[in-house]
Amino acid sequence: MLLVIVAAGTWYYLSHRGAGTGATLLVYFTKLDGKTLGDLSVSLRPPQAGESAAEHLHNTVLYAAVQAVAGPPDDVQAVRFPPGTRVLGVSVDGSTATVDLSKEVERQAGGSFGENGEFKGLVYTVTGVPGISAVQVTIEGEKLQTLPGGHLELDQPLQRSDW
């Protein structure tokens, strides 16, 4: 009898994952080969009382962007944003999220490696939020065509299919 109850509980829990409570977000990061993605899982919270769908999406995108810029704990080897890079804010327009980064992101080492890996992780993570398919990056509120001395085109929204 106890087994049946436990089984029913497990069933309920498992069958309701991803449908609301208990949903998770994968935070992607690029491994040090410069191309392969690793991920870690963090939980997403359901909408709160009084939180509109648009607010919930905004808040979730912000959460995802901050997680992506933080990256995994430092004992995990990953391509990382330059130290000090922060998410200043996000906005959502349709299925495109704009992520505003602080100027520290411009402190690149100079190669394609860092740029490519950082933005790949960010775009994969933020487009993991249901309803978001593209990410427009801005720096201190400005849309840049590329980072100074950079290689990656940033003046249009990035999508997973760009990688």
Place this chain on the structure above:
Amino acid sequence: MNWTNRFNAPIGSKFPAAAFLLAAALAIPAVANTSLTAIYQQQSIRFTHLESYGNDTAIGVDDPGFATLLRESGAVLTWKPGERYVLITTDVPVVVSFSIGDRRYDVGPISLQASFAPYQRGDEAYLPFNEVLHALDLALRQDGAVAVLQPQLASLDVRNEGDRVALLAHGGAPIRPRIVQQSGTAVTYEFDGVGTTLAGTRPIGAGGVRSVTIAQSGTVRDPKALVTVQLMPGGAPAAPQQTDDRDVLLGFSGAGGGPAAPVVAEQSPTPMPPPQGPPAASTPQAAAAAQPGNSNAATTVTGVTVQRVAAGVSVTIAIAGNATFEWHRLREPDNRFWVDIQGAQLQGPPIEQNEPSPLLSMRVRQDDPTTVRVALSLSGPKSIEVSPSNNALDVEVGDNDVADVPRSGSGSVGSVVAVSEPNAAFVTPAPSDEYAEPQNPQDTTWKFGPRGESAPQYVPTNPRLIVIDPGHGGSDRGTIHGGVEEAVLTLDMARRLRDILVSRGWQVKMTRDADVDVYAPNADAHQELQARADVANNAGARLFLSIHVNAYINAGPYGTTCYISKAEDVAFGRILETHLAADGTKDDGVIKSHLYVTLHTRMPAALVETAFLSNPSDYALLTSPAWRQKVAQEMADAIGEYTQEYPVPNQPAQ
């Protein structure tokens, strides 16, 4: 990830005893007043936006003292009035997320309950002070009349790998353990500058380690944490290995296990067993809660067999122990399926093999320390049935194609068997590593949309012309290391390549043939990069090749990489990579990315990052003229091979 298995000092209402201890410590100066002065790392910090909240204390995010504490501890806070989440990215880094109006807060992947819900008043958010300090690996202690924010030895993970055990210590301040006592049966490490609430003894019984005892000594202002490791006969410690300022790895090996080699990051973590006896902070409930996955620690995937059945094949995943699983499949035409057995270890080596239809191939591996992934490539949109039993998970793949198949499902295996309804609507990203590198030369996993400016039927008006783009130049020096500039190296390699191509009868146009900007000095990157693409587009060139030198913020990465962006670039990039693989550094393959010059050139194009100037061995190569000549030679050979294999319609190949 080891941080999910860390034995963290518990806090919050989920852990009443620990909450009590910290609340008691905090109650001394803070609750009665709305300000607090505390010593942190020899610095006096005054908190002025403190509020009493019942028996607890709330801190306002605009508190100047709080800002100082965050800055000094390397943390960043993200919040704007009206937003729900107050996010603190710590130095680890880990994101601590508080939510206005919700007692739940998350530290990385772990959800905890705060003593009260954060709230917003006016334009300021207030957070539970205890929980904030805990997230920063600090504890408030009292030294007589003086409050001290004491960094903590915040976690000690145990990683067990057969004959070896590694203890990973993380501190709220830089930790540099030294051995203060050593005998044949025990070794004691002193961590100077951190206190701890992890005190107690925990049995290990593996890797030459009998048990670990953690104790606190020193004073409130000059705390020390002592970690004593009792060794089994033949057990031997290795020298502490500093992974960074705040993380140290202590390695041990058992008898016959050889020297205790450093244990690398990807190994199976073993949650710390519960402490024996005191302290009071470690209730059984707290200990259990701090050990995610403990109940499945012994679960193993013992084997995977593929068997022909009446109308397809049956893949049987033999599992000893209890585990949950989750499966996903991608949409046609990407017919891949994978199932993750969670809380399980793979017994034996990974498997990667081709299989007869309706499968194409099967891969089995330890995907992360607690997940075994079985991935199947299918020959079409085949029917799939997933059936768990007491000791196995059966995946039956039918011969027939089916429409509208479910895309994901989950359940459990073992003494409690459960299957959920498959969820057809749930959208899941492709497994990370499946998406990154194409599995075959046809590049079926790279998706090319109408993003670039290339035309599908690009025909060069000048099929004998190659455009070479030496990266950077003029006002843009590119990356610089040891006085060596990328702009100089790229021009040198481009000239060498030009000379070889010209000697082979090619016409060559350089986007620059001097140390100058292509567009104008100090132009923005868009103008500069578009000007380079324009050189090739306006000339109707056969190929565009941009030569660069890579760099990263640390010296680790090295190797040669070919970047491409468009479908037309794939074959050129592949052939370039094949030739450059012999250049003497690591072959990092072809990477598709959203790079400006490869996107905006209309002909097949590639950007080669020849090597890393930030890596010492690559630096030695890059600064060798002979190596640069070799690279130029390989690029020229690649151009020759490509143009032979892909002749321009109605025009003679070179």
